[in-house]
Amino acid sequence: MRMDLVLELKDVPGQLVSVLDPISGLGTNLVTVIHQRDMKNKRGMIPVQITLEGERENLNKVIEKFKQQSISILEMDGNVQKEKISTILIGHIVDNDIRDTMDKINELDGALVSGFDIKLDGEDKSSALINIEADFGKKGLIFDRVKQIASEKDLLMINEV
Structure with missing residues (x-):
């Protein structure tokens, strides 16, 4: 199963790596990453689009991990969050x-x-x-x-x- 997410990350060194690092450990694969630093908003945050692949249970673990890291999920599978x-x-x-x-x-x-x-x-x-x-x-x-x-x-x- 695939899941498309749009995350909102701080524009600081290491932020993207800290988000991507736990993905494989939770039994999912990273399919795509679109990281455009020129799309920074007024608060200095950057939207990052990622596509993940894995079992529903493992994808839910990734979502839970993002919540624990206080990562804002703006969109999930095209649905605004x-x-x-x-x-x-x-x-x-x-x-x-x-x-x-x-x-x-x-x-x-x-x-x-x-x-x-x-x-x-x-x-x-x-x-x-x-x-x-x-x-x-x-x-x-x-x-x-x-x-x-x-x-x-x-x-x-x-x-x-």
């Missing part, structure tokens, strides 16, 4: 505890704040662009939670279109 979500908050973001805001978003199952860019304007209101990596299909749930957090903290929320 993760999606990127962006939202903007406007208000007294710093005064309302940035860490608490991020922690409340990260508490959601399948969601992780992957970027938090803030623009300060002295003592006036500030704005923050929040990038969230989420399991596919959870966009509505995440927007609802961020909207609730924004309401609790008297912040204006602007969602992506």
Whole structure:
């Protein structure tokens, strides 16, 4: 059986090798690797496409190993596993505890704040662009939670279109 994956890896020396190394030890074969460093995203991450071949049980072990290594699987056999979500908050973001805001978003199952860019304007209101990596299909749930957090903290929320 074959499985096609798109992984998201850090652009650091040895990252690709650390991902590929356990594959044969788990009873699978590496068929193809497409590693394009020029496709780096804003967070410095690179999509790597791999095709594996092996028994279903062994392929599942590889997937589990990737999860243990905190490797993001963006696609599995053409099915999107993760999606990127962006939202903007406007208000007294710093005064309302940035860490608490991020922690409340990260508490959601399948969601992780992957970027938090803030623009300060002295003592006036500030704005923050929040990038969230989420399991596919959870966009509505995440927007609802961020909207609730924004309401609790008297912040204006602007969602992506």
